[in-house]
Amino acid sequence: MNGFIKSTKEINQIVIIETDGYLNNEGGIAISTICYEKIDMGQTKFLINMAGTKVVNSIGVSILIEIIEKLQEVDGKIGYYNLAPIVSKTFNIMGLTKYSTVFETEDEAVNGL
Amino acid sequence: MKKLVPVVELKLPILPNMELIATQTAEVIANHMDLSEEQSGEISMALIEACINAFEHSKTENNVFIHFLIEEDSLIVKVIDQGIGFDKTKVEIPKIENKIGKNERKRGWGLQLIQALMDSVEFESNGEGTTVTMKKNIKN
Numbered sequence: 001m002n003g004f005i006k007s008t009k010e011i012n013q014i015v016i017i018e019t020d021g022y023l024n025n026e027g028g029i030a031i032s033t034i035c036y037e038k039i040d041m042g043q044t045k046f047l048i049n050m051a052g053t054k055v056v057n058s059i060g061v062s063i064l065i066e067i068i069e070k071l072q073e074v075d076g077k078i079g080y081y082n083l084a085p086i087v088s089k090t091f092n093i094m095g096l097t098k099y100s101t102v103f104e105t106e107d108e109a110v111n112g113l
Numbered sequence: 114m115k116k117l118v119p120v121v122e123l124k125l126p127i128l129p130n131m132e133l134i135a136t137q138t139a140e141v142i143a144n145h146m147d148l149s150e151e152q153s154g155e156i157s158m159a160l161i162e163a164c165i166n167a168f169e170h171s172k173t174e175n176n177v178f179i180h181f182l183i184e185e186d187s188l189i190v191k192v193i194d195q196g197i198g199f200d201k202t203k204v205e206i207p208k209i210e211n212k213i214g215k216n217e218r219k220r221g222w223g224l225q226l227i228q229a230l231m232d233s234v235e236f237e238s239n240g241e242g243t244t245v246t247m248k249k250n251i252k253n
Contacts, residue, residue, distance in 0.1 A: 058220065062219040069213050069214060069219075072214060089158075093229045094207075095208065
């Protein structure tokens with residue numbers, strides 16, 4: 001587990017990845033590496049707990065777009081929760097919220113994905 | 114007598130994640146100016162994108178300079194590189210619909226984010242460098 005990925009767990013067949021720190025290119029790749037491994041193993045639902053990520057850049061977020069695209073091939077879904085307001089706003093501006101879902105809490109995310 | 118505008122200046126080498134030094138400085142200045150958390154976050158995000166553009170696209174190893182001009186009713190942030198410049202009219206406005214499911218590069222969001230997050234943005238660019246001037250008005 002690298003420093004950016006704080007933990008991974010599974011609830012109700014949903015893979016939950018908890019991040020910590022700056023979502024830049026390396027952070028994005030760390031998330032996508034886990035997602036692609038899990039997709040290869042048959043998982044199709046993913047949540048990112050971004051409580052520890054207060055800063056992002058568009059390069060890191062672009063990698064989330066790549067994950068969304070990959071998940072479309074397997075009829076999968078991705079969502080996010082515990083977002084800082086500026087992270088949520090960035091996701092809106094870039095259009096991620098058209099293809100994935102932002103939730104407030106883990107309970108809401110697990111039940112709503 | 115005209116009041117002097119306080120200016121904070123940074124010189125950043127082009128090294129990984131140096132944009133975070135700029136955002137830390139921006140946060141201190143935003144606190145000093147009593148800006149809201151929302152405004153502070155918007156300035157930091159726009160600054161990250163402007164720095165990354167300067168680092169990646171200036172095609173030079175020269176430093177990037179950042180000037181924060183603390184005005185009474187606004188904060189002006191200038192990001193100055195000494196690179197090869199760019200033609201803003203040739204930068205396409207990205208849309209996620211055009212990127213997903215197509216063999217399109219997923220990146221290229223910097224200018225759109227900067228323009229969406231700041232109150233005004235100006236670009237001056239020629240073969241000797243680019244200056245991005247971003248303004249955030251203080252909300253009363």
